[in-house]
Amino acid sequence: MRIGVFVCHCGSNIAGVIDVKRVAEEAKKIPGVVYADTYIYMCSEPGQKLVEDTIKKYKLDGVVIANCSPSLHERTFRNAAARAGLNPYRVEIANIREQVSWPHEDEPELATKKAIKVVEATVKRVRKNIALVPPTIPVTKKAMVIGGGIAGIQAALDIADGGYEVYLVERDPSIGGKMILLSETFPTLDCPQCIETPKMTDASQHPKIHLMTYSEVDSVSGYVGNFKVRVRHKASYVDWSKCLGCGDCVTACPVKGIPSEVDRGLSDRKAIYIPFDQAVPLVPVIDADNCIKLKYERKISEGKIKRPPKPVKVCEKCQDACVPKIINFEDVDKIEEVEVGSIIVATGFELMPIENLPEYGAGKIPDVIDGLQFERLLCASGPTAGVPKRPSDGKIPQSVAFVSCAGSRDPAHGVAYCSRVCCMYLGKQALLYKHFVPEGNAFIFYIDIRSNGKGYEEFIQRAKEEEEVVYIRGKVSKIFQRGDKVVLWGADTLTGERVELEVDLVVLATAMVPSAGAKELASKLRIPTDTYGWFQEAHLKLRPLETVTSGVYIAGADQFPKDITDTVSQASGAAGKVLALFSKPELTREPTIATVDTEVCAGCGFCEDACAYEAIKIDPRRKISVVNEALCEGCGACSAVCPSGAMTLKNFAKSQVFDMVEVATEEYE
Amino acid sequence: MKISYFPGCTLKTTAKNFEISALAVTKELGIEMVELSRWNCCGTVYSLTSDDLMHQLAPIRDLIRVEEDGFNRVAVLCSMCYNTLKRANLMVQKDSEKLDKINDFMYKEDLKYDGKVEVVHLLTILKDEIGWEEIKKHVKRKLEGLIFAPYYGCLLVRPPEVAIDNVENPYIMDALFEALGARAIDYPYSTECCGSYNTVSNPDIVLDKTYEMVNLAREQGADAIILSCPLCDFNLEARQKNVLQKYPDFHPLPVLYFTQIMAVAFDLPQDTFGFKYNQVDPSYLFVKNKEKV
Numbered sequence: 035m036r037i038g039v040f041v042c043h044c045g046s047n048i049a050g051v052i053d054v055k056r057v058a059e060e061a062k063k064i065p066g067v068v069y070a071d072t073y074i075y076m077c078s079e080p081g082q083k084l085v086e087d088t089i090k091k092y093k094l095d096g097v098v099i100a101n102c103s104p105s106l107h108e109r110t111f112r113n114a115a116a117r118a119g120l121n122p123y124r125v126e127i128a129n130i131r132e133q134v135s136w137p138h139e140d141e142p143e144l145a146t147k148k149a150i151k152v153v154e155a156t157v158k159r160v161r162k163n164i165a166l167v168p169p170t171i172p173v174t175k176k177a178m179v180i181g182g183g184i185a186g187i188q189a190a191l192d193i194a195d196g197g198y199e200v201y202l203v204e205r206d207p208s209i210g211g212k213m214i215l216l217s218e219t220f221p222t223l224d225c226p227q228c229i230e231t232p233k234m235t236d237a238s239q240h241p242k243i244h245l246m247t248y249s250e251v252d253s254v255s256g257y258v259g260n261f262k263v264r265v266r267h268k269a270s271y272v273d274w275s276k277c278l279g280c281g282d283c284v285t286a287c288p289v290k291g292i293p294s295e296v297d298r299g300l301s302d303r304k305a306i307y308i309p310f311d312q313a314v315p316l317v318p319v320i321d322a323d324n325c326i327k328l329k330y331e332r333k334i335s336e337g338k339i340k341r342p343p344k345p346v347k348v349c350e351k352c353q354d355a356c357v358p359k360i361i362n363f364e365d366v367d368k369i370e371e372v373e374v375g376s377i378i379v380a381t382g383f384e385l386m387p388i389e390n391l392p393e394y395g396a397g398k399i400p401d402v403i404d405g406l407q408f409e410r411l412l413c414a415s416g417p418t419a420g421v422p423k424r425p426s427d428g429k430i431p432q433s434v435a436f437v438s439c440a441g442s443r444d445p446a447h448g449v450a451y452c453s454r455v456c457c458m459y460l461g462k463q464a465l466l467y468k469h470f471v472p473e474g475n476a477f478i479f480y481i482d483i484r485s486n487g488k489g490y491e492e493f494i495q496r497a498k499e500e501e502e503v504v505y506i507r508g509k510v511s512k513i514f515q516r517g518d519k520v521v522l523w524g525a526d527t528l529t530g531e532r533v534e535l536e537v538d539l540v541v542l543a544t545a546m547v548p549s550a551g552a553k554e555l556a557s558k559l560r561i562p563t564d565t566y567g568w569f570q571e572a573h574l575k576l577r578p579l580e581t582v583t584s585g586v587y588i589a590g591a592d593q594f595p596k597d598i599t600d601t602v603s604q605a606s607g608a609a610g611k612v613l614a615l616f617s618k619p620e621l622t623r624e625p626t627i628a629t630v631d632t633e634v635c636a637g638c639g640f641c642e643d644a645c646a647y648e649a650i651k652i653d654p655r656r657k658i659s660v661v662n663e664a665l666c667e668g669c670g671a672c673s674a675v676c677p678s679g680a681m682t683l684k685n686f687a688k689s690q691v692f693d694m695v696e697v698a699t700e701e702y703e
Numbered sequence: 704m705k706i707s708y709f710p711g712c713t714l715k716t717t718a719k720n721f722e723i724s725a726l727a728v729t730k731e732l733g734i735e736m737v738e739l740s741r742w743n744c745c746g747t748v749y750s751l752t753s754d755d756l757m758h759q760l761a762p763i764r765d766l767i768r769v770e771e772d773g774f775n776r777v778a779v780l781c782s783m784c785y786n787t788l789k790r791a792n793l794m795v796q797k798d799s800e801k802l803d804k805i806n807d808f809m810y811k812e813d814l815k816y817d818g819k820v821e822v823v824h825l826l827t828i829l830k831d832e833i834g835w836e837e838i839k840k841h842v843k844r845k846l847e848g849l850i851f852a853p854y855y856g857c858l859l860v861r862p863p864e865v866a867i868d869n870v871e872n873p874y875i876m877d878a879l880f881e882a883l884g885a886r887a888i889d890y891p892y893s894t895e896c897c898g899s900y901n902t903v904s905n906p907d908i909v910l911d912k913t914y915e916m917v918n919l920a921r922e923q924g925a926d927a928i929i930l931s932c933p934l935c936d937f938n939l940e941a942r943q944k945n946v947l948q949k950y951p952d953f954h955p956l957p958v959l960y961f962t963q964i965m966a967v968a969f970d971l972p973q974d975t976f977g978f979k980y981n982q983v984d985p986s987y988l989f990v991k992n993k994e995k996v
Binding site for chain 2 (some may be wrong): 391396512513515516523564
């Protein structure tokens with residue numbers, strides 16, 4: 035073996051603690067090492083050049099770089115090796131920064147000794163490394179976008195404009211998401227009905243986009259480039275292909291008083307309904323839990339009542355009113371399986387229910403509402419046609435108090451994070467309210483005002499100065515009803531005084547939380563979620579749109595609270611990732627994955643159970659394990675559980691691990 | 704059910720009405736409250752200084768007494784005793800080093816404390832072990848038409864690890880009122896501090912608070928304030944005469960222990976109500992009520 039060891043100073047990050055010269059000197063003594071030296075920044079161009087030249091000059095067949103974490107520069111040096119004609123998988127990283135110099139900065143002597151050990155162990159590993167060739171897999175050049183809010187719409191449009199087919203799946207009857215329900219958007223005061231509907235229409239009319247509304251992802255199998263997704267089209271009981279969207283069925287329906295989902299309970303809908311006027315597609319669905327006819331049919335099928343010998347017409351008023359007669363009470367859920375190469379998840383957010391906030395009335399005070407409810411009250415297409423009437427008695431409030439951080443930034447409510455958009459939307463809502471009621475009073479309780487976007491701070495200043503919105507710095511401790519008023523107790527932390535405020539309406543900026551079902555979807559897609567249930571990105575800074583499952587990307591507020599600007603940017607970014615994936619004829623995968631010694635494997639199946647990526651299956655004919663190269667992420671769980679030693683992680687074989695452990699467990703002199 | 708019972712000093716002095724009514728009510732419900740054969744002060748206020756173990760001796764000694772009497776649970780009525788005993792108990796349960804130190808200091812005790820006693824408040828027993836349905840069965844005089852302000856103060860619900868109910872929005876007393884046929888108001892002050900020991904050094908603070916708290920209870924429609932803490936009772940009830948001196952527009956409002964209204968609802972003998980120890984006579988509330996019934 036001819037192994038070269040390259041020790042990086044990383045400026046003073048490593049050399050400030052570790053005696054790098056000594057590490058290189060000691061490395062030279064390790065059998066097989068023919069070259070060892072240090073350099074101030076190994077990752078710099080001259081540093082990489084040094085590696086390349088040395089490989090050529092010394093005819094190295096193994097390289098150890100002692101520097102930072104392999105997640106940062108492993109690829110850099112493997113590429114350098116490839117340029118010098120060495121198989122890149124003969125290069126390994128000895129991490130002496132994150133695992134040595136940083137944690138042991140107070141013990142330089144010990145740190146140096148540990149660094150020597152880490153280098154020696156890695157040299158032993160490299161001795162048994164073999165040359166690997168990355169496997170290639172075909173790719174289905176179609177994408178799926180889950181979630182039809184502004185993030186999903188934008189991502190779908192970008193991919194479709196790139197020339198690839200997209201399935202846009204939305205569980206509600208219409209696309210548009212939360213954005214289409216808003217009044218106006220900060221800081222430009224564009225109305226979403228003006229700026230989002232063109233995108234919704236584009237998405238529905240784009241020849242490359244298959245819109246799947248009122249549908250949910252049932253299951254996902256396969257792997258990057260080759261996913262199979264089963265989509266459940268929920269029974270709508272209406273043949274949408276023939277529907278004109280006239281709404282006669284809705285007018286005819288006798289079932290009233292069902293709280294409207296889009297108006298968040300501030301208005302009622304019927305059992306058959308079109309969610310809102312700008313819905314795309316503009317078609318109705320029947321809510322089976324509330325429809326008289328469907329409830330009757332269900333009772334019969336459950337055997338609770340018997341169908342009379344002479345059939346009776348229970349209620350078919352919608353069908354009677356429908357001109358093309360396209361209502362089908364026998365409709366059932368339909369499953370469709372589609373094959374896609376990549377998936378973008380854009381399932382958005384929900385608001386923490388006011389019921390979770392006992393100090394703010396736990397949802398029992400009618401005139402304490404959440405931010406999205408007030409959006410509906412201010413929205414021209416909302417339940418009050420844009421006139422802010424309070425829910426209890428329909429009066430226009432003469433005073434409104436807005437409470438920031440209702441649940442957010444409060445670990446006691448399980449939400450330690452900032453919801454990021456509330457400062458801005460409360461400022462906007464107060465401003466819009468003042469436009470309707472110029473003589474009214476608007477108060478905003480805040481902890482800090484976070485207005486760090488383009489034009490945001492100017493917008494807040496405008497609300498304060500031009501619109502005379504009163505900002506009170508302090509938290510509200512209690513909200514309760516007194517007569518027909520709502521009383522807030524809190525503190526003004528600038529004057530140090532207690533505040534009692536009596537107002538007509540309170541708007542709570544309740545915390546943004548992941549939308550319902552996000553956890554279940556995450557497990558179907560095999561992507562992790564964080565402590566709060568947000569989808570976990572692969573790397574917060576450097577891979578924010580990717581997940582650890584190759585080919586699955588995230589966009590919008592399902593990753594973390596985001597405003598529309600950030601959401602749309604991220605959606606286009608995720609679409610760019612998909613387009614990059616589709617731009618290659620086939621995909622290459624990391625070759626450092628599991629492999630089975632077919633002579634030794636007894637087919638016990640332990641590895642199949644241990645695999646988190648469903649990459650291992652037992653071949654029923656040969657009774658041995660088979661690794662799917664496209665699915666294996668190289669975690670090594672299979673080789674750890676394998677009782678016979680048949681399962682090996684390439685270039686991380688058991689003998690290599692034992693060699694390294696042997697070095698690691700030697701006593702220090 | 705038989706359970707050890709720790710009264711605490713006030714229940715034998717200024718809060719006799721609490722003890723008399725509680726013992727009568729629990730007897731009616733089949734709970735045998737066995738007063739500790741020996742007990743001392745609960746420690747009054749749980750010391751927040753982490754190395755101040757001296758102040759934990761009193762509560763831990765009381766818990767030793769529980770084990771001496773052969774019990775592993777102790778019922779407490781006074782909110783302050785409950786809070787102090789429960790928190791001292793939690794502290795030694797979590798920190799065996801401190802428990803050893805305390806045991807070493809009290810080497811003359813026959814028993815070493817092992818942290819195994821459970822401290823429970825009577826309200827918790829009523830909710831979890833008796834149940835509102837069972838309590839309803841004992842109600843012979845429904846308190847119909849009466850509206851009460853539930854007052855928990857700070858000690859029953861803070862800190863969260865000793866809270867008998869939701870910290871921000873406790874409901875246990877509301878449920879009790881409903882079982883007795885009465886109704887609760889939404890009382891924003893229900894977990895507010897009563898002013899506590901400021902009543903000694905700075906009574907003006909307490910007078911202002913009591914003025915506000917009683918007035919709001921009345922404004923929200925309450926006929927009386929119901930509580931479980933003798934110190935809160937002193938500040939909210941006994942101080943009302945001083946409030947009247949300071950604010951001539953003030954109208955007194957009855958303040959009762961939750962066990963007193965239970966005794967009335969169970970139609971127990973008059974002397975178990977303990978009304979004679981109340982500073983603001985509440986009996987008129989129940990005269991009207993009786994007429995209605």
